[in-house]
Amino acid sequence: MDTWKKFDTNALTHSAAHHLFAIHELGAGYGGWARVSDIARQLGITRGSVSVSLRVLKARGLVTTDEHHMVRLSAQGQKIIENVAAKREAVRTFLREVLGLSVEQADADSCKIEHLxxxxxxxRLVQFMKFLVSKESVKGDVLRQFRKFEGDCHGRSSCAVCQGNCLLAQLAKTEKVQEKKTLTDI
Amino acid sequence: MDTWKKFDTNALTHSAAHHLFAIHELGAGYGGWARVSDIARQLGITRGSVSVSLRVLKARGLVTTDEHHMVRLSAQGQKIIENVAAKREAVRTFLREVLGLSVEQADADSCKIEHLxxxxxxxRLVQFMKFLVSKESVKGDVLRQFRKFEGDCHGRSSCAVCQGNCLLAQLAKTEKVQEKKTLTDI
DNA sequence: GGTTATTGTTTGACATGCCAAACAAACGCA
DNA sequence: TGCGTTTGTTTGGCATGTCAAACAATAACC
Known part of the structure; x- marks a missing residue:
């Protein structure tokens, strides 16, 4: 139905999240205060773009500025970015420690979905990971076993995950298109 | 650095993915052919918007039209959408069967990240799920054990997942902001 | 003090993606 | 044949998010 249209009805756009993140990080050593120029440098965009974006974030009450153009997160902005940071950490940790992705890949993927x-x-993701490292989880053997796992359902319909249409085969198939067309991602 | 800017350098935007999905689904019963009106109805947007979007998708070679304005996926478009469909299924299944989210929640989340x-x-997600249902995974006990798991690290720094700053507590904390400010999501 | 950066803002431009409204062509039915 | 409906397109408008370029104000140096 209309589930898909809710894509952009999030509290935070990807851009806004990273503006707040940049202020958060840059301000860490300066009592929370950051400058427009540094935010721009951090994000790899122009000062003008930051200036415009901040206007919106100020209007939404997520950041404030003082008389010297110094920028900082509001209490609300702070809470929001801490929340996104928690989501980012949850996803990053899961991708690295459970799925076994490289640090770079885990960072790239978590960056794209953290705010969504x-x-x-x-x-649930956090709870699952807590379980995996807990005593209850078969003494932490699960991940070690997974590392050694090389299972392939070969398209068998008995596979509870793929049910005949092997998802791994499907994902691998279209990988070729990717190479041919030099798309950055599918 | 610039990792975050790659957000929109994907092969497919959220919008494009769902246009292709709609054509794929609508065409299923008609030899792959779909009409602009039906695509618009399916997506809940106007015919005009679809008309404009299709112009771009045609230029990119993902869809084609015949002389009666009928629309269908190109071979390339077909492959791309099958790939996204595989990702969607992987994520949806993981969210429902492993994390235990409701169908609605799993659909909402997977819709937002499937193309990213x-x-x-x-x-890796698919492989992990195959492992979880395999004989090697402690006889499939993992998920059953997880359902009963109620662990909480209480902010202990010994927690391998949270390391003192409990992610669950962090996520719960900002939930209140959400209620107060009636944000649709954080 | 004067010249030369650096900084933040404004402006016009472009791209995406949506809407509403107007329109022409085709369809349907009587 | 003719009238109303459906369909696809075009256009102008809005919102977001980026850039480059021009600008004023401040800071830094000699």
């Missing part, structure tokens, strides 16, 4: 995932998904 | 995740992440 629901509190429910993030919470 | 890397082939690597999708592949």
């Amino acid at each position: 995932i629901s509190p429910q998904m993030a919470g | 995740i890397s082939p690597q992440m999708a592949g």
